[in-house]
Amino acid sequence: MMRMKVAAAAAVLGALTIPVQAGSLERNNMPVELLFEPGNLLQFSYTGPRPDLSAEPFGSTGSVFDDFSTFGFVYKTDLNDAVALGLFFNQPFGANNGYGDGPLAGYAIDFQTSEVAAVLSYQLNSNLSLHGGLRSVQSELDLTLPAALGIPGGYAFKSGDDRAFGYLLGASYEVPERGARVTLTYQSAVKHTFESTEFGTDAFGETDATLPQSVKIDGEIALNSDTLLLGGVKWSDYSAFDVAAPGFATLVSPGKSVIDYMEDNIIVNVGLGRSINDEWSVFGILDVQLEDDEQTALRPYNGSRALTVGAIYVSGQYKVTAGAQYRQFNDTVVNGSEFSDNTAFSPFLRASYSF
Numbered sequence: 459m460m461r462m463k464v465a466a467a468a469a470v471l472g473a474l475t476i477p478v479q480a481g482s483l484e485r486n487n488m489p490v491e492l493l494f495e496p497g498n499l500l501q502f503s504y505t506g507p508r509p510d511l512s513a514e515p516f517g518s519t520g521s522v523f524d525d526f527s528t529f530g531f532v533y534k535t536d537l538n539d540a541v542a543l544g545l546f547f548n549q550p551f552g553a554n555n556g557y558g559d560g561p562l563a564g565y566a567i568d569f570q571t572s573e574v575a576a577v578l579s580y581q582l583n584s585n586l587s588l589h590g591g592l593r594s595v596q597s598e599l600d601l602t603l604p605a606a607l608g609i610p611g612g613y614a615f616k617s618g619d620d621r622a623f624g625y626l627l628g629a630s631y632e633v634p635e636r637g638a639r640v641t642l643t644y645q646s647a648v649k650h651t652f653e654s655t656e657f658g659t660d661a662f663g664e665t666d667a668t669l670p671q672s673v674k675i676d677g678e679i680a681l682n683s684d685t686l687l688l689g690g691v692k693w694s695d696y697s698a699f700d701v702a703a704p705g706f707a708t709l710v711s712p713g714k715s716v717i718d719y720m721e722d723n724i725i726v727n728v729g730l731g732r733s734i735n736d737e738w739s740v741f742g743i744l745d746v747q748l749e750d751d752e753q754t755a756l757r758p759y760n761g762s763r764a765l766t767v768g769a770i771y772v773s774g775q776y777k778v779t780a781g782a783q784y785r786q787f788n789d790t791v792v793n794g795s796e797f798s799d800n801t802a803f804s805p806f807l808r809a810s811y812s813f
Contacts, residue, residue, distance in 0.1 A: 501810035503530035509802035513795035524554035564604030617652035624648040637680025647671040661705025686731040721750035759787035779808040
């Protein structure tokens with residue numbers, strides 16, 4: 459029975475990849491835990507975040523974050539008794555921010571990414587497995603900075619699509635008789651070179667941009683035959699995140715990047731999963747994005763906290779996971795605009811078929 463709980467834990471742990479706007483530009487994570495599911499499977503996922511961030515009544519900004527949706531797809535198959543292959547599609551980073559009013563009126567960013575990855579896992583023995591693979595990330599960025607930021611006449615950046623490559627490596631240690639597993643995954647930085655145009659500087663050419671590397675640890679242990687304790691920590695190297703537009707660095711703000719984070723990002727989560735019967739399970743997860751005192755127009759909050767709740771229904775070869783996340787953003791002040799009591803509501807749905 460305990461062994462069965464570990465095999466089923468990927469469905470519950472999948473909720474840990476749901477949190478949205480929890481990590482600066484991060485929107486979702488690659489669900490590599492599905493590599494531990496037995497047999498072959500197809501999974502489709504959807505999230506529909508509805509953030510509500512604004513500053514009022516003084517220094518009112520209007521709505522800063524737009525609603526958006528993300529989609530994901532996974533195909534996983536066992537190549538033999540020891541090797542499994544996973545093909546993943548997700549949208550790991552993004553931003554749809556815009557200031558319609560207030561001191562930063564005119565600031566806008568549209569940043570879109572999509573990722574495909576091929577990942578192999580190898581079972582060394584009954585306890586230890588290794589996983590690794592290649593990632594291909596396609597990104598595009600449009601950014602407008604108003605004159606209110608000290609840029610005479612304002613500034614705009616527009617890039618073409620660029621595809622760049624990275625990798626991931628990890629290991630998992632399992633104790634089946636205790637219903638326990640710990641998984642460590644490292645994802646490399648991804649370095650883009652955009653063909654770009656900078657309006658306000660008349661600069662054309664190439665812009666280098668680096669998406670952050672990360673380390674993620676997930677763990678689970680069965681408290682009894684029906685209950686799983688879940689937890690995890692993720693560190694993302696945002697202090698190395700950089701969009702180095704040459705015209706901006708030479709003509710607008712000497713020596714600086716158009717986007718340049720100063721602090722790293724850390725997210726901690728803990729939760730419980732409970733099996734009600736052979737068909738139904740429920741789960742709840744708390745997560746916290748730690749405060750780092752870095753508040754900008756791009757990220758007008760100082761950390762956040764969220765509750766994710768959901769249910770899993772299994773019928774034969776089909777499994778459906780549905781739920782929602784409620785997030786509260788910590789208060790902050792950006793360029794004279796005071797952001798407080800801001801939230802996001804994010805419904806999600808996942809459907810998988812095992813064969």
